[in-house]
Amino acid sequence: MSVSAAITPHIPFLRRFARALTGTQQSGDAYVAATLEAILADQSLFNADLSPRVALYRIFLRTWQAIPTNLAVDRTPGGAEAAATRNLGAIPVAPRIAFLLSAVESFKIEEIAQTLDCTETEARDLIDQAGRGIAAQIRTKVLIIEDEPLIALDLQYLVEQLGHEVSTIARTHTEAVRAALKGNPGLILADIQLADGSSGLEAVNEILGSIEAPVIFITAFPERFLTGHAPEPAFLIAKPFSPESVKAVISQALFFERKSQRIEANLATR
Numbered sequence: 001m002s003v004s005a006a007i008t009p010h011i012p013f014l015r016r017f018a019r020a021l022t023g024t025q026q027s028g029d030a031y032v033a034a035t036l037e038a039i040l041a042d043q044s045l046f047n048a049d050l051s052p053r054v055a056l057y058r059i060f061l062r063t064w065q066a067i068p069t070n071l072a073v074d075r076t077p078g079g080a081e082a083a084a085t086r087n088l089g090a091i092p093v094a095p096r097i098a099f100l101l102s103a104v105e106s107f108k109i110e111e112i113a114q115t116l117d118c119t120e121t122e123a124r125d126l127i128d129q130a131g132r133g134i135a136a137q138i139r140t141k142v143l144i145i146e147d148e149p150l151i152a153l154d155l156q157y158l159v160e161q162l163g164h165e166v167s168t169i170a171r172t173h174t175e176a177v178r179a180a181l182k183g184n185p186g187l188i189l190a191d192i193q194l195a196d197g198s199s200g201l202e203a204v205n206e207i208l209g210s211i212e213a214p215v216i217f218i219t220a221f222p223e224r225f226l227t228g229h230a231p232e233p234a235f236l237i238a239k240p241f242s243p244e245s246v247k248a249v250i251s252q253a254l255f256f257e258r259k260s261q262r263i264e265a266n267l268a269t270r
Contacts, residue, residue: 099130131251135163140186173198
């Protein structure tokens with residue numbers, strides 16, 4: 001396969017990444033164009049031993065980092081991109097790149113390590129640094145709705161490790177609604193099915209009738225929520241979860257400042 005054929009499917013996604021990194025469409029697209037010109041001038045830059053996507057992003061980052069002014073982030077005019085750009089300002093360059101590769105481009109840890117030419121441990125550390133940088137700017141109170149004590153403690157530990165505060169751990173629908181209305185959390189972590197028979201989903205829907213906050217659902221059956229039928233959760237963690245995935249999704253939810261909407265109560269049974 002030619003280099004051109006290998007990279008063509010990934011160019012639209014590279015533009016998305018470049019715009020998120022630089023803060024503007026104009027700037028991001030200009031660096032993508034410079035990357036493609038560099039490959040055209042010297043195809044040996046393209047490492048055929050890597051996946052085409054990783055090889056392409058490696059060349060882009062080398063092009064972008066070649067100019068010192070790229071350490072700054074431009075401002076976007078408004079909307080979700082403005083929130084992301086504003087929050088990027090709290091993150092140093094290397095963690096910022098690692099976080100965007102993970103949160104925006106869904107790169108796996110090994111792919112991030114290959115793209116940044118570092119170890120997987122270093123890649124995880126960079127993403128953790130990004131999460132702490134986001135927390136430093138957007139430190140918030142977190143409501144955990146979880147009836148299993150050990151899981152609730154694990155979640156509390158991960159939330160606090162990022163620098164956020166756990167306001168309440170609620171075990172039932174009633175406790176969750178009462179705690180949310182009293183504490184006005186900035187983020188909600190909610191299990192779907194609670195042991196007493198109540199529903200974390202219904203509790204969240206009731207809460208969202210009174211306050212606005214991003215919600216991360218935790219479930220052992222994520223496929224029930226990924227049917228393609230709206231509305232669906234923006235943020236979903238599957239059980240059993242890894243500490244890295246939980247911290248990454250928490251940072252992602254706060255980074256994009258995406259408020260959640262009510263989900264159909266019968267969605268989990270589809």
